[in-house]
Amino acid sequence: MKKDKILIVGAGGQIGVELTLALRNAYGADNVVATDIREAHPLLKDSGPYAMLNAMDAAATLELIKKEGITQVYLLAALLSATGEKEPKRAWEINMQGLLQLLDIGVQEKLSKIYWPSSIAVFGSTTPHQNTPQETVIEPRTVYGISKYAGELWCQYYHQRWGLDVRSLRYPGLISWKSAPGGGTTDYAVEIYHEALKHKKYTCFLKEDTYLPMMYMDDAIRGTIELVDAPADQIKTRMAYNLSAMSFSPREIADSIRVHIPEFTIDYAPDFRQQIADGWPDSIDDTAAREHWNWKPRFDLAAMTTDMLRNLSRM
Ligand code: SER
Numbered sequence: 001m002k003k004d005k006i007l008i009v010g011a012g013g014q015i016g017v018e019l020t021l022a023l024r025n026a027y028g029a030d031n032v033v034a035t036d037i038r039e040a041h042p043l044l045k046d047s048g049p050y051a052m053l054n055a056m057d058a059a060a061t062l063e064l065i066k067k068e069g070i071t072q073v074y075l076l077a078a079l080l081s082a083t084g085e086k087e088p089k090r091a092w093e094i095n096m097q098g099l100l101q102l103l104d105i106g107v108q109e110k111l112s113k114i115y116w117p118s119s120i121a122v123f124g125s126t127t128p129h130q131n132t133p134q135e136t137v138i139e140p141r142t143v144y145g146i147s148k149y150a151g152e153l154w155c156q157y158y159h160q161r162w163g164l165d166v167r168s169l170r171y172p173g174l175i176s177w178k179s180a181p182g183g184g185t186t187d188y189a190v191e192i193y194h195e196a197l198k199h200k201k202y203t204c205f206l207k208e209d210t211y212l213p214m215m216y217m218d219d220a221i222r223g224t225i226e227l228v229d230a231p232a233d234q235i236k237t238r239m240a241y242n243l244s245a246m247s248f249s250p251r252e253i254a255d256s257i258r259v260h261i262p263e264f265t266i267d268y269a270p271d272f273r274q275q276i277a278d279g280w281p282d283s284i285d286d287t288a289a290r291e292h293w294n295w296k297p298r299f300d301l302a303a304m305t306t307d308m309l310r311n312l313s314r315m
Pocket of ligand 1: 080081082118120121144171172173174183184185187
């Protein structure tokens with residue numbers, strides 16, 4: 001069993017639920033304190049310690065860290081791209097304030113590691129869209145992307161200035177069955193499986209040929225834990241690492257579903273999220289993550305579709 005006492009902030013979200021379960025496996029349930037602003041997610045309720053915590057409440061966060069003897073923090077609380085465009089100022093506050101406070105707490109309390117997720121949303125329309133490199137033009141056009149890019153720079157700054165061990169990944173769209181996504185532009189790739197099983201049809205809010213980088217949650221969780229576990233000298237960027245697994249369009253995911261549900265149909269009614277998606281990369285070059293800490297995805301579209309449909313149909 002690994003040592004360290006972990007705090008997860010935003011444990012009730014799409015990543016948080018599965019990351020908490022995986023970390024409880026690796027570190028022992030009692031060593032992973034899950035928190036969220038909401039009541040415990042059903043999967044987290046009886047699997048280990050849980051507390052309600054507002055990520056923007058620095059005093060309560062510090063108190064919990066001291067009380068529990070926390071050594072590592074995963075800060076996952078955020079407003080995503082689509083919700084963020086509806087409330088830009090609030091998204092900026094939520095996405096930035098929690099991070100800046102935690103970076104200060106990290107220095108003050110000498111936390112051994114902090115993990116904070118970034119996103120493909122840091123990239124904008126001036127970035128090359130195919131195989132987007134690790135280092136490239138970065139001009140995000142959503143408030144979510146702006147907050148993630150600013151956050152990456154702050155993480156790098158705290159590492160350079162104070163030696164704080166902060167690590168980060170630029171997640172692509174994440175697809176999962178245990179926990180639901182909320183407010184993202186890539187959420188269609190989760191909704192489509194639910195609707196395919198329930199109604200055999202889906203109306204997609206993106207156009208059929210909109211390619212986006214995507215990843216199955218199993219890969220994202222494993223990648224996160226591998227990054228955090230990697231020896232510090234293998235972490236050669238303190239901005240967030242590009243991370244890639246697959247790239248597909250709504251038409252292609254629909255085709256992969258039809259292999260299992262031949263009568264499934266899809267139509268398209270693009271909304272404001274189309275513009276967000278159009279600014280993001282089609283595919284990502286994650287050579288740095290592969291070379292520095294041996295990242296390698298396991299799931300492609302066909303394997304993910306099989307696994308998603310099998311698990312969702314059992315629920
Ligand atoms: N899944 C996120 C979103 O769509 C991207 O990080 O907002």
